[in-house]
Amino acid sequence: MSDSLDAPPAIQTYAPDPHADAGHLLQRIRNEVASVFLGQTAVMDQILAALLAGGHVLIEGLPGLGKTHAVIALARTIGGSFKRIQFTPDLMPSDVMGHSLYDMGQQAFRLRHGPIFAHFVLADEINRAPAKTQSALLEAMQEQQVTIDGESLPLPSPFMVLATQNPIEQEGTYPLPEAQLDRFLMKIQIGYPGMQEEEQIVAAVSSGRAGTGLSTGGIQILCTPAEIMQAQELCASVQAVPEVIAYAVRLVRATREMKGISLGAGTRGAISLVRVAKAYALLQGRNYVIPDDIKSAVRPVLRHRVQLAPELAISGQQIDHTLDAIVNQTDAPRR
Amino acid sequence: MIHEVTARLRPRTGWESQDLGLAMVRNLLPRLMAQWLCVMLPLWAVLAAVLWRYPGWLLFAVWWLKPVYDRIPLHTLGRKLFGQETSLRELLRAAPALLLRGNLYFLTIGRLAPHRAIAMPVKFLEGGTLSAYRRRVRTLLLQGDSTITWVTLGWFGISVLCAVGLNMMLHSVIIDTSENDSRNWLLELFTSRRSTPWTPAFLRYAAFLYMVSVTLTEMFYVGAGFGMYLNSRSHLEGWDIEVTFRGLATRLQQQFKVGLMVGALLVWGLSISNAPAALELDPETTEERLTEIMAQPEFEIHSEEYTVYDDVTTSKPDTSDSSWNWHWPDGLGWVTDVLAVLLVVAFIALIVWLIYRYGHHFVGTRETSKPTVPESARTVMGLEVSPEALPADIPSSAWAFWQQGNIHAAMRLLYAGSLNWMMHRGGLPIRESDTEGDCLRHATQLPDAGQTSYFQFLTRTWMSHTYGATNPATGEMELLVQQWPFKK
Numbered sequence: 001m002s003d004s005l006d007a008p009p010a011i012q013t014y015a016p017d018p019h020a021d022a023g024h025l026l027q028r029i030r031n032e033v034a035s036v037f038l039g040q041t042a043v044m045d046q047i048l049a050a051l052l053a054g055g056h057v058l059i060e061g062l063p064g065l066g067k068t069h070a071v072i073a074l075a076r077t078i079g080g081s082f083k084r085i086q087f088t089p090d091l092m093p094s095d096v097m098g099h100s101l102y103d104m105g106q107q108a109f110r111l112r113h114g115p116i117f118a119h120f121v122l123a124d125e126i127n128r129a130p131a132k133t134q135s136a137l138l139e140a141m142q143e144q145q146v147t148i149d150g151e152s153l154p155l156p157s158p159f160m161v162l163a164t165q166n167p168i169e170q171e172g173t174y175p176l177p178e179a180q181l182d183r184f185l186m187k188i189q190i191g192y193p194g195m196q197e198e199e200q201i202v203a204a205v206s207s208g209r210a211g212t213g214l215s216t217g218g219i220q221i222l223c224t225p226a227e228i229m230q231a232q233e234l235c236a237s238v239q240a241v242p243e244v245i246a247y248a249v250r251l252v253r254a255t256r257e258m259k260g261i262s263l264g265a266g267t268r269g270a271i272s273l274v275r276v277a278k279a280y281a282l283l284q285g286r287n288y289v290i291p292d293d294i295k296s297a298v299r300p301v302l303r304h305r306v307q308l309a310p311e312l313a314i315s316g317q318q319i320d321h322t323l324d325a326i327v328n329q330t331d332a333p334r335r
Numbered sequence: 336m337i338h339e340v341t342a343r344l345r346p347r348t349g350w351e352s353q354d355l356g357l358a359m360v361r362n363l364l365p366r367l368m369a370q371w372l373c374v375m376l377p378l379w380a381v382l383a384a385v386l387w388r389y390p391g392w393l394l395f396a397v398w399w400l401k402p403v404y405d406r407i408p409l410h411t412l413g414r415k416l417f418g419q420e421t422s423l424r425e426l427l428r429a430a431p432a433l434l435l436r437g438n439l440y441f442l443t444i445g446r447l448a449p450h451r452a453i454a455m456p457v458k459f460l461e462g463g464t465l466s467a468y469r470r471r472v473r474t475l476l477l478q479g480d481s482t483i484t485w486v487t488l489g490w491f492g493i494s495v496l497c498a499v500g501l502n503m504m505l506h507s508v509i510i511d512t513s514e515n516d517s518r519n520w521l522l523e524l525f526t527s528r529r530s531t532p533w534t535p536a537f538l539r540y541a542a543f544l545y546m547v548s549v550t551l552t553e554m555f556y557v558g559a560g561f562g563m564y565l566n567s568r569s570h571l572e573g574w575d576i577e578v579t580f581r582g583l584a585t586r587l588q589q590q591f592k593v594g595l596m597v598g599a600l601l602v603w604g605l606s607i608s609n610a611p612a613a614l615e616l617d618p619e620t621t622e623e624r625l626t627e628i629m630a631q632p633e634f635e636i637h638s639e640e641y642t643v644y645d646d647v648t649t650s651k652p653d654t655s656d657s658s659w660n661w662h663w664p665d666g667l668g669w670v671t672d673v674l675a676v677l678l679v680v681a682f683i684a685l686i687v688w689l690i691y692r693y694g695h696h697f698v699g700t701r702e703t704s705k706p707t708v709p710e711s712a713r714t715v716m717g718l719e720v721s722p723e724a725l726p727a728d729i730p731s732s733a734w735a736f737w738q739q740g741n742i743h744a745a746m747r748l749l750y751a752g753s754l755n756w757m758m759h760r761g762g763l764p765i766r767e768s769d770t771e772g773d774c775l776r777h778a779t780q781l782p783d784a785g786q787t788s789y790f791q792f793l794t795r796t797w798m799s800h801t802y803g804a805t806n807p808a809t810g811e812m813e814l815l816v817q818q819w820p821f822k823k
Binding site for chain 2: 239240241244286287288289290291292295327328329330331332333
C-alpha cells in the first residue's frame with residue numbers, strides 16, 4: 001500500500017449543495033494554506049479533517065518543515081486566533097491555562113487568560129513538559145473549558161490543539177502515555193516535501209526580505225469561525241451506512257487480534273475512524289462516507305492508538321506497515 | 336623419549352581421543368591462556384593497525400591466520416606430553432620462530448584441510464620433508480578421517496556461535512544502557528538504518544568479536560586435534576604397548592639384572608654347542624624341512640569373501656582404503672555418517688525449496704506479461720465477480736432489473752460485470768480487500784481510455800447509490816447501459 005493512503009481518496013462525486021458548498025469552501029482554505037505550506041497537501045487535508053471532526057492532532061516531524069506556518073495560515077483563513085506555546089520542562093499548568101492576579105489598583109483578583117484561550121493552539125514539543133502540564137492541556141482539550149480558581153471558563157469555538165513532537169532527540173522528554181495519546185484524534189506525520197516543492201520553498205523564502213519562512217501576511221480571510229462551526233455540524237450529518245461503520249469496527253478489532261501488536265485500538269479508535277472518514281467525505285463535497293474514506297483514515301487515526309510488540313519494534317517494523325497489512329487483509333464492506 | 340610421556344596412552348575411539356586432548360588443555364588452561372594473550376594481543380594489534388582501513392581484509396586475516404595462532408598451544412602441549420614445562424619466557428623466546436617459520440604450507444594449500452588439527456602436530460613435532468609429511472598424514476588418517484573433519488567443522492561452528500553470542504550479549508547490554516549514552520558508537524552501529532550492515536565499523540567490530548571468540552575456542556580445537564594425533568600413533572605404532580613394556584623393563588631391570596646375564600650366557604653356550612649340527616644340514620634336507628613346515632596349518636594363508644549387496648555376485652578381497660570402512664559397533668563413527676546423510680538430504684531439500692520458492696523468476700519470462708488473477712478474488716466488496724456468476728449479456732440484464740424497479744440489482748450487475756471484465760479480460764490485479772477507490776486506481780491501467788472514463792462514471796453512480804442512498808436518474812442509467820464498453 002502506498003503513502004497515498006494518508007491522503008483522502010481523489011474521487012470526484014456529485015453531491016447535494018450544502019455539502020458541496022462546504023467542500024468548495026474547504027478546498028479554498030486548503031489552497032490558501034498550501035501557498036505557505038508547500039508540498040504538504042496530504043498533511044493539510046488531515047489537519048482540515050481534524051478541524052471538521054472537532055478533534056485535536058498530534059504532529060510528528062522534524063523541525064523546520066513549516067508546521068507553525070501552516071497553523072498560522074489556517075487561523076488567518078478562518079479569521080480565528082492563534083497562540084503558540086513552547087513546552088519546556090519548567091512550564092507550569094498556569095502558564096498554559098492562565099491564573100488569577102491580584103490587581104492592587106482595583107483591590108481585586110483579576111483573571112489572566114493563558115495562551116490556551118485561542119481558536120488554534122500550537123503546543124510545540126509537548127513531550128518536553130512534565131506530565132502535570134501535559135495533563136492540564138489534555139483535560140482542556142477534552143472538556144473544551146478550563147477551571148481557574150474554581151471558575152469554569154469555556155474555550156473559544158472552534159477550538160483545536162495542534163501538538164508537535166520531534167521524533168529525534170528523545171532525551172529528557174516526557175513521552176505521552178497511551179491514555180493521553182488517545183485524546184488526539186489523529187497523529188500526523190510530516191515528511192520532507194518533494195523536490196519541486198522544496199525548490200519552490202527555497203526560491204520563495206530567499207526572495208523575501210528577511211527571515212527563514214514564507215510570509216503569512218498575504219493570507220486571505222475566507223470564512224468566519226462560525227462558518228467552520230456550521231461545517232462541523234454538516235460533517236456530523238454526513239451519512240455512514242451500517243456496512244461502512246462495520247468496516248471501521250472490523251479494522252479496529254483486527255488491531256487487537258493482529259500478531260505483532262501488543263496493544264490494539266479501543267472503541268474510541270473506531271469512533272474516531274468514522275468521524276475522520278466523514279470529514280474526508282465532506283472535504284470531497286460528499287454527504288456520504290465510502291470505504292475509501294475509512295481506509296484513508298486508518299493510518300493517522302490508529303497509528304498512535306496501537307502499539308507494536310517489542311520484538312517487532314526492535315526489529316525496525318513500522319506501525320504504518322502493520323496497519324497497511326490489516327487494511328489489506330480486511331474485506332471491503334459488502335453491499 | 337617415549338617413556339617420558341605423561342599422558343595415559345591407550346587405544347581410544349576418535350571422540351575419546353578428543354577428550355584426552357581437551358583434558359590436557361583444561362589442565363594447562365591458565366598457562367596456555369597467558370601465553371596466548373601475550374603473543375596474540377601484540378600480533379592482532381599490529382594486524383589491526385596495518386589493516387585498519389581495510390576492515391574486510393582484517394576480518395579475513397584474523398580468520399586465515401589461525402594456523403599461525405595454533406602453534407602457540409601446540410608448542411606447549413607437545414613439550415608437556417614429554418614432561419617438559421614451557422615457561423612464558425621460553426615461549427616468548429620461541430614465539431618469533433613459531434609465528435614466522437614453517438607456516439607457509441598451512442597458510443596456503445593446507446589452510447582449508449579439514450584434518451589440519453592432526454596434520455599440524457605431524458609437521459611441527461615430527462618435522463621432515465613435505466613428501467614425508469604427506470605420507471605420514473595419510474598413514475595417520477588411516478585410522479579414520481571423518482571424525483577429525485567433524486571436529487574441525489564443529490569447532491568452527493562453535494567459534495562462530497561464540498562470536499554471535501558475544502554480539503547478542505553486547506547488544507542486549509547496550510540496549511539496556513542506551514538511555515544514558517545515546518551517542519555510543521556501538522549503539523549507532525546497531526541502530527544504523529543503512530541498507531547494508533557491511534560498514535567498516537561493523538567489520539572491525541566483527542573482527543574484534545572473532546578475535547575474542549578464537550581466543551576462547553581455538554586452543555581447545557588444537558588440543559582436540561593433538562589428542563587424536565596421539566591416539567592415531569597409539570593405534571598404528573603401539574605406543575601404549577611400548578610404553579608398558581618399557582615400564583616393565585625398567586622395574587625388572589634392577590632385580591633380574593644378574594639373572595638375565597647368566598641366562599644370556601647359558602643360551603649363548605647352548606647355541607654354540609648346537610651350531611655345528613645345524614651347519615651340517617644339506618640343502619635338499621633343508622628344502623624338504625621347509626616345505627613340511629610351510630605345509631602346516633599355522634602357515635596357511637586364509638582369505639575371506641564378503642558379499643556387500645545382493646546384486647554383487649563376485650566379491651573381491653577387501654583391498655580398499657580402510658578409512659572408508661564403516662565400523663558400526665566401534666564407537667561414534669556411525670553418528671557422523673548419519674549426520675553426513677542428513678546433511679546431504681537437507682542440502683537437497685534446500686535446493687528443491689529454493690527452486691520451488693524462486694523458480695517463477697526464471698520460468699515466467701516467456702509467458703505473456705498479463706498478470707494472473709488471484710484465485711481468491713471471486714468476490715470483491717461482496718459482489719460475485721466470477722464469470723459463471725454473471726449473465727452473458729450484462730447491460731440487457733441490468734436494464735431488465737431497472738425496468739422491474741430493482742435498482743440495486745441493476746447497479747450491482749453493472750458494477751460486478753465491469754469488475755469481472757477488468758479482472759479476467761483486462762488482467763487487473765483486483766483483490767477481495769479492494770475498495771471502490773482501489774478499483775478506480777486499477778482502472779487507470781486499462782488500455783482503452785473510454786473504458787476508464789466509463790468505469791469512473793459508473794463508480795460515482797454506484798457509490799452515490801450504495802453509500803449515499805441516491806438512485807441514479809433514468810437518463811444516467813440509460814447512458815450506463817447503452818455505453819457499456821466491456822464487451823467480449
